[in-house]
Amino acid sequence: MAEQVWINMGPQHPMTHGLWNLRVKLDGDTIVDADPEMGYLHRGVEKLCEVRNYLKPIVLMDRLCYVSSLTWAHVYCKAVENLMDIEPPPRGKYLNVIACELQRMASHGMWLAAFLADLGLLTGFLYSLRERELVLDLLQLMTGQRMNQNYPRPGGVHNDLPPGFEDEVRRVFRYLRRQYKGYKKFLEDSPTFLMRTQGVGVLRKEDAINYGVTGPNLRGSGARVDLRELDPYDVYDELDFEPVVYEEGDTYARYKVRFGEFFESMRIIEQALDRLPQGPFRIKTPKRAEGEGYARTEDPRGEALIYIIGDGSDRPYRVKIRSPIFVTLSALPMMLRGHRIADVASVTGGIDVCVGEIDK
Amino acid sequence: MSGHLVDLFGGSNAIAVFLITIINFILRGIGSLPLFGFLNPLADWLGTEPVVTSIAWLIAITIMITWAAALHLLTFIWLERKLVARLQDRRGPMITLRKDRYIGGTGYLQQIADALKLIQKENITPKAADPWMFHIAPAFLISTTIVVLVALPFSEGFVVANVPAGLLFILAAFSLAPLAILLAGWAQNNKYAMIGGMRAAAMMMSYEIPMILAVIAVVVLAGSLNPIEIVNQQSQLSILAPLAAIGIANWYIIPQFLGFFIFLLAMLAEQERIPFDFPEAEEEVVHGWLVEYGGMRFGMVYGFKWLRTFVAAALVALLFLGGWHGPVLPQEIWFILKIYFVFFIFIWISWSVPRIRIDQILNIGWRKLIPLGLFNIFLAVLVVHANAQGWI
Numbered sequence: 097m098a099e100q101v102w103i104n105m106g107p108q109h110p111m112t113h114g115l116w117n118l119r120v121k122l123d124g125d126t127i128v129d130a131d132p133e134m135g136y137l138h139r140g141v142e143k144l145c146e147v148r149n150y151l152k153p154i155v156l157m158d159r160l161c162y163v164s165s166l167t168w169a170h171v172y173c174k175a176v177e178n179l180m181d182i183e184p185p186p187r188g189k190y191l192n193v194i195a196c197e198l199q200r201m202a203s204h205g206m207w208l209a210a211f212l213a214d215l216g217l218l219t220g221f222l223y224s225l226r227e228r229e230l231v232l233d234l235l236q237l238m239t240g241q242r243m244n245q246n247y248p249r250p251g252g253v254h255n256d257l258p259p260g261f262e263d264e265v266r267r268v269f270r271y272l273r274r275q276y277k278g279y280k281k282f283l284e285d286s287p288t289f290l291m292r293t294q295g296v297g298v299l300r301k302e303d304a305i306n307y308g309v310t311g312p313n314l315r316g317s318g319a320r321v322d323l324r325e326l327d328p329y330d331v332y333d334e335l336d337f338e339p340v341v342y343e344e345g346d347t348y349a350r351y352k353v354r355f356g357e358f359f360e361s362m363r364i365i366e367q368a369l370d371r372l373p374q375g376p377f378r379i380k381t382p383k384r385a386e387g388e389g390y391a392r393t394e395d396p397r398g399e400a401l402i403y404i405i406g407d408g409s410d411r412p413y414r415v416k417i418r419s420p421i422f423v424t425l426s427a428l429p430m431m432l433r434g435h436r437i438a439d440v441a442s443v444t445g446g447i448d449v450c451v452g453e454i455d456k
Numbered sequence: 457m458s459g460h461l462v463d464l465f466g467g468s469n470a471i472a473v474f475l476i477t478i479i480n481f482i483l484r485g486i487g488s489l490p491l492f493g494f495l496n497p498l499a500d501w502l503g504t505e506p507v508v509t510s511i512a513w514l515i516a517i518t519i520m521i522t523w524a525a526a527l528h529l530l531t532f533i534w535l536e537r538k539l540v541a542r543l544q545d546r547r548g549p550m551i552t553l554r555k556d557r558y559i560g561g562t563g564y565l566q567q568i569a570d571a572l573k574l575i576q577k578e579n580i581t582p583k584a585a586d587p588w589m590f591h592i593a594p595a596f597l598i599s600t601t602i603v604v605l606v607a608l609p610f611s612e613g614f615v616v617a618n619v620p621a622g623l624l625f626i627l628a629a630f631s632l633a634p635l636a637i638l639l640a641g642w643a644q645n646n647k648y649a650m651i652g653g654m655r656a657a658a659m660m661m662s663y664e665i666p667m668i669l670a671v672i673a674v675v676v677l678a679g680s681l682n683p684i685e686i687v688n689q690q691s692q693l694s695i696l697a698p699l700a701a702i703g704i705a706n707w708y709i710i711p712q713f714l715g716f717f718i719f720l721l722a723m724l725a726e727q728e729r730i731p732f733d734f735p736e737a738e739e740e741v742v743h744g745w746l747v748e749y750g751g752m753r754f755g756m757v758y759g760f761k762w763l764r765t766f767v768a769a770a771l772v773a774l775l776f777l778g779g780w781h782g783p784v785l786p787q788e789i790w791f792i793l794k795i796y797f798v799f800f801i802f803i804w805i806s807w808s809v810p811r812i813r814i815d816q817i818l819n820i821g822w823r824k825l826i827p828l829g830l831f832n833i834f835l836a837v838l839v840v841h842a843n844a845q846g847w848i
Contacts, residue, residue: 101647103647103648109742110738110739110742111739111740125651125814125815212810213739214739215739215810215811216730216733216737216738216739216810216811217808217809217810217811218544218807219540219543219544219807219808220810222544222545222546223544223545226545286809286810288731288809288810288811288812289809289810291812291813291816292810292811292812292813436813436814436815437651437740437741438734438737438740438811438813438814439813440740441739441740
């Protein structure tokens with residue numbers, strides 16, 4: 097019986113994509129136990145929100161997850177809308193859907209890049225970043241910024257679409273569909289890629305639900321849970337789309353879910369552009385609010401929930417953020433146990449860790 | 457079949473004789489003076505044949521190392537960076553000596569700039585490390601690769617020593633590197649380095665045996681362990697009658713395609729390139745056994761990986777691609793062209809696939825490559841026997 101040793105993979109480790117520490121207990125090359133440690137990137141976002149009026153935390157929410165900033169600002173705005181009991185105009189809802197789905201594509205592009213780099217395929221990393229840049233260009237055209245867009249507002253969005261946006265979107269999507277079909281073939285025909293992902297980090301459906309795993313990680317385990325379908329917000333109930341679900345629960349299934357969602361997002365955006373109504377895109381909102389409001393949306397990483405209490409002043413009394421990856425990491429030791437140390441990169445890359453949102 | 461340009465040992469011998477003649481002239485001049493007569497026996501000893509040969513060898517090895525390590529090592533690093541950049545839709549290093557230093561250059565000076573930077577860094581020895589082993593390991597690693605160059609021929613004339621069983625010597629020296637890596641990993645007293653070193657040792661078990669099996673098949677076909685003899689065999693007309701009829705030479709890649717495939721994979725593993733780079737997998741063990749080395753010590757260990765690449769590419773060209781055999785151009789040019797071609801294949805493979813796992817290479821090595829290698833030897837024996845019987 098060999099001696100078992102703890103190894104700190106982090107806080108500065110190429111696998112971590114940010115600042116967190118995964119302590120791994122090794123018996124030879126096999127993982128006996130794992131213990132994620134978070135908190136290196138804590139900025140106190142929830143507390144900072146309490147000393148700002150209702151509009152200003154949007155900027156903080158943009159910084160919550162640096163890979164998918166717009167969706168967090170969006171869920172915050174929805175929570176404020178529910179607190180103030182206001183309803184954005186239809187055009188504002190549609191623009192929010194378009195922006196969120198573009199952000200989802202950008203986030204999944206970044207995930208693919210980081211995941212392939214974790215597996216040692218740096219060429220795929222750069223290819224994926226190259227295509228993500230086109231999505232970011234679309235976001236820039238729409239909102240004025242590549243990242244940290246500061247675009248959603250309580251009661252609509254910040255600005256209307258620029259002229260020529262629709263043609264640009266269709267042109268880019270034609271190119272992206274062709275490119276991503278190529279990448280799909282490139283990866284799924286590669287025995288090396290299959291060897292590294294199939295059967296690695298298996299998360300069964302029951303365990304996933306018990307641990308509170310949400311989003312693509314849960315859909316990769318075979319549960320058809322997508323808040324866009326189950327609890328539709330904005331205008332998702334008017335759009336036709338299909339949640340991507342795979343049964344296996346391993347890293348390969350999670351990869352296929354995210355890859356499928358990339359194509360689904362393109363479908364959603366094209367439909368939304370087709371049905372985009374005319375009219376105002378934003379309404380005026382009150383400055384003060386009292387009571388409680390919450391909203392939950394399907395973030396690229398899972399269920400994002402923000403809960404706000406207003407005490408009648410122009411500032412929120414309390415803001416609570418539920419970040420999906422913080423919860424998902426609790427299932428990580430179970431997914432890692434019994435695997436090799438080389439699988440750590442594959443598994444953590446597969447669940448799409450974003451430290452900004454974990455540590456808040 | 458064209459001739460060779462360089463006669464390395466003859467040239468070195470001439471240089472040695474020239475140098476010793478000058479020194480002896482001076483010594484005898486001083487020796488003719490009174491009191492300095494004891495210098496004459498020294499001059500006589502310098503003029504004897506063993507001394508001249510030894511000095512000629514030293515000169516030949518120096519030329520060889522300079523040629524391989526200074527010229528081709530730098531070119532290989534540069535070429536890999538540039539080719540990978542092309543594969544990844546980048547431009548790669550572009551530094552030049554012009555005023556607009558980073559715009560539009562070829563970037564050949566980047567390696568020299570990197571080396572100059574690394575030389576300036578402090579040589580840090582970790583407190584918990586074993587200092588002797590820690591410092592000896594890089595030297596050990598580099599010398600195992602340099603020693604290969606003594607027996608590695610670049611043409612019929614461009615070889616330091618024409619050893620009868622040269623191939624055996626080359627492979628033995630080339631396979632010593634995992635030992636040095638294990639030493640380095642152990643000496644650093646770091647968990648990541650330790651895992652990296654152990655991985656190198658474990659991996660060696662899986663690729664060395666298929667590699668030797670592939671070489672045995674070549675040796676069966678050639679009937680010799682001398683690299684020059686193996687290449688000469690490949691310059692004859694093909695031993696496969698249909699190919700000989702249309703004038704195709706006997707490159708061993710044709711009867712030995714399986715062997716070529718196995719040897720190429722083993723050479724990828726030998727260099728620790730990406731599908732098999734577990735000892736230094738960055739995302740898993742943070743550069744593994746290199747983790748505590750800093751400054752030029754890191755630069756040497758890291759840079760000499762490309763010398764191993766150079767030797768590996770030369771071995772593939774030597775054993776399977778007909779060595780320096782080719783029309784019109786001189787032998788050295790043909791051999792270098794083939795080496796760069798093989799190098800290009802290495803780069804192409806290693807930057808298009810993810811890294812596999814350590815247990816998976818053990819599976820591939822023991823369960824797939826060894827049976828294939830044995831079957832390959834059987835094929836080689838069959839070809840030789842059929843040729844002797846006049847069946848093909």
